[in-house]
Amino acid sequence: MAESSSTKSSLRLAGKVTIVTGGASGIGKETAHLFAKQGARIVVIADIQDKLGVQVAESIGTDKCRFVHCDIRIEDDVKNLVQSTVDSYGQIDIIHCNAGIVSPSDQTLLELDVTQANGVFATNAIGTALCVKYAARAMVAGKVRGSIVCTASISASYGVTTGTDYSMSKHAVLGLMRSASVQLAKYGIRVNSVSPNGLATPLTEKLLDADAKTVEEIFSKFSMLKGVG
Numbered sequence: 001m002a003e004s005s006s007t008k009s010s011l012r013l014a015g016k017v018t019i020v021t022g023g024a025s026g027i028g029k030e031t032a033h034l035f036a037k038q039g040a041r042i043v044v045i046a047d048i049q050d051k052l053g054v055q056v057a058e059s060i061g062t063d064k065c066r067f068v069h070c071d072i073r074i075e076d077d078v079k080n081l082v083q084s085t086v087d088s089y090g091q092i093d094i095i096h097c098n099a100g101i102v103s104p105s106d107q108t109l110l111e112l113d114v115t116q117a118n119g120v121f122a123t124n125a126i127g128t129a130l131c132v133k134y135a136a137r138a139m140v141a142g143k144v145r146g147s148i149v150c151t152a153s154i155s156a157s158y159g160v161t162t163g164t165d166y167s168m169s170k171h172a173v174l175g176l177m178r179s180a181s182v183q184l185a186k187y188g189i190r191v192n193s194v195s196p197n198g199l200a201t202p203l204t205e206k207l208l209d210a211d212a213k214t215v216e217e218i219f220s221k222f223s224m225l226k227g228v229g
């Protein structure tokens, strides 16, 4: 349906208060645009890339979108993200816990560098858990039957030849999502995850040292849903 012919009430996220972590770039940026297009009352972009985050908020419209600096590895930042959203908009209906990083260098298990692995875990596993924790607390306190979506990865479900720490951290996201969904079901809060395959984003362009078109070509041979969506 064309956007202009949609009534406000037909929009899937009409009136919802939403947060997207990692919303300054890639998948999170697209999610922020989609949430706004689907009628969200507000999309709060939480990221460490301040300039890009502000740009995304401005491109969506500062009446519908705002940027909050938040490093998901820092518990006080996540607490502030959630509290400032509740203070401004009354509640949180949806959070997309999407911020994530790849390993700074590809690691096999035989070469596993614990300092590097801890860094990947601090963002992808613990940082994501902090976002789920504080958003869920706000939903429980506000009696909101909300929705939490985490970005995992195809690497969360398969063994990998390299990027061991990344794969381990994304398996942890599945464990987080499953445990949170069991624990929060009694409050009517849904917790799900999405596992993208390879997509051309700044993350993968940097990883593969290639432009978006080349990255898409590299990943297209692994994708099944060609042209769907």
Ligand SMILES: NC(=O)c1ccc[n+]([C@@H]2O[C@H](COP(=O)([O-])OP(=O)(O)OC[C@H]3O[C@@H](n4cnc5c(N)ncnc54)[C@H](O)[C@@H]3O)[C@@H](O)[C@H]2O)c1
Pocket (backbone or CB within 6 Å): 021, 022, 023, 024, 025, 026, 027, 028, 046, 047, 048, 049, 070, 071, 072, 073, 098, 099, 100, 101, 102, 123, 127, 151, 152, 153, 154, 195, 196, 197, 198, 199, 200, 201, 202, 203, 204
């Ligand atoms: N692109 C892919 O092919 C692919 C595949 C599977 C999973 N993923 C996952 O999707 C998510 C988004 O990735 P993307 O490809 O859009 O990458 P991206 O780099 O374009 O976007 C990730 C965003 O997260 C932000 N971020 C990183 N660390 C952060 C932190 N500590 N606190 C707050 N924000 C932080 C970055 O600044 C960036 O804006 C990640 O969790 C990634 O692991 C991506």
